[in-house]
Amino acid sequence: MGLIQAAIGALGGTLADQWKDFYTVPDGLAPTAALFAAVPRGQNAGRGSNTKGSDGVITNGSKIVVPEGYGLVLMQDGAITGFAAEAGAYEWNSEAGDSSSIFAGDGIVSPLIKNTWERFKFGGRPSAQQRAYFVTLKEIPNNRFGTQSEIYWDDAYMNAQVGAVTRGTYTLKIVDPLLFIKAFVPAAYLEPGKVFDFTDIDNDAASQLFNEVVGSLAPAFSMYTNDPSKGNRITKIQQDSVGFAQSLSAAVETNYAWSTGRGLQIVSTAIIAIEYDENTRELLKNVQRADALSGARGNSNLQASVAAGMQAAGENAGPGGMIGMGMAAGGIGIGGLQQPVPGVGANSAPAQAAPAAPAPAAAAPAADDPMAILTKAKQMLDAGLITQEDYDAAKAKALGL
Structure with missing residues (x-):
């Protein structure tokens, strides 16, 4: 009362x-x-x-x-x-x-x-x-987090462990003021003139929260990217401040009971930068290549690749292009077939045809080039020579997934 x-x-x-x-x-x-x-x-x-x-x-x-x-x-x-x-x-x-x-x-x-x-x-x-x-009771802004070295987590989409250095900010809300005061605020702040500020570097309680957020980043990234119902990827995190905040809030709740034990909750995040390690960057390149060869976009890329290959073959065939291949001396030939020369009778002894110079072979694609392997596999799939499962297996092998 x-x-x-x-x-x-x-x-x-x-x-x-x-x-x-x-x-x-x-x-x-x-x-x-x-x-x-x-x-x-x-x-x-x-x-x-x-x-x-x-x-x-x-x-x-x-x-x-x-x-x-x-x-x-x-x-x-x-x-x-x-x-x-x-x-x-x-x-x-x-x-x-x-x-x-x-x-x-x-x-x-x-x-x-x-x-x-x-x-x-x-x-x-x-x-x-x-x-x-x-x-x-309002959202409290500008709470910072950052990692000094790479954090690692398992990424389901890339089927590998990935790593990154990241930094950003989050907003915090006191959802249960009574629990917050009783369970978390040090007694030194319950005095006149004292202000409990989450960004105060001399506030040990606030520093503890910073460390707990940093310790929860790896499971938060894993939780965000491995949720099959969302189809999220790590490249989407910077665009989804609320979605990643939910994963980060769930991670700190699981590890440190922020909501049920302290009355605190993370509301939104703003990731300022993510710097992936070298292996992760290479994996992302391979995944982007795989995405480029899937669906309607993959068919367009395949057609472009075939057209580029035919053009390269024509350029490698020498003067006259592909049609000039197989031309014989004294006649015009396609594919090595000798044609009659005007003015020469049928009974005349035909001039001995010079042997056709073999067409220079197109440079064979590098055995470990993922684009070449996937292009060939896609051609075989479209021709009905292999099944979709065979193609998926070839893609996974080529990309190292």
Whole structure:
């Protein structure tokens, strides 16, 4: 008991005129600030009946304004005694019969807060003095991650282990403020003037989260690329900030219980860079070649390859191209067939035909050239000489899959 809801809505208008003294969030907060003490506002701060206003202690009659995107947490001797997630104005009175301890609202946070409240609620009767804190309920941006060396995971599509160095950012949300405060926030931050900031390099708790995210990147990549229902590939990750965030959130939940143990959740990600190792880059090239030879695009590429091969054969045949091959001296021949020469009788002894010069053989494709092997296999498949299974096996062997 203790909180009385005076008005619902944003700060301003009549409420600001009526309440010359009240508590709310401090000015100049960084967007990455997660938890901080309430501060007094108004002309009489520190000179009225609430003499403890300057150190975040409220007393009976204190007014508190909760802006949109924040939750109010009241504490006594380290125990949570009240909570309000509905934006609006409240008055603290531990003696009032119509006061309540919790205003969870109707948002997503409501069922979580109500369940947690039953676990952590204050067992005794709240005193007339309480400490007031605000916790951020909005997405908290600019949480960074990065790896100094390659991370590796098994990729189902490429049927191999792949590796990369990556860096980026993610947004974080406190989905259960009570659990977050009780289970994760160090006691040093539950003091006036202290701000729990996830990007503070001196915040050991925030540094721990960074390390846990980095430790979860490999399973998150594996989870994202190996989900058969999505058909995802590693080249799609940078374009799918929400999809990869779900995989990363699931990975940190599996490994470190962020949601169920700390009240935290990753909402979205922005991967700034992925640098694949040498073996992975080669695998990606082979996969791109295989994709180029599949479906309608593969038929177009095959036709282009055949046309290019015929052109090369013609160029290698010497003057006259392919038609000139097999020409004999004293006559015009195709394929080595001797034609009669005008003016020479049928009984005349035919001039001895010069032996046709053998056509230079086209350069044989390199035995280990995947494109040549796959082109030949596709021709055999289209001619009905091999089955689709034979072609798939040849493709896998040629690409090393």
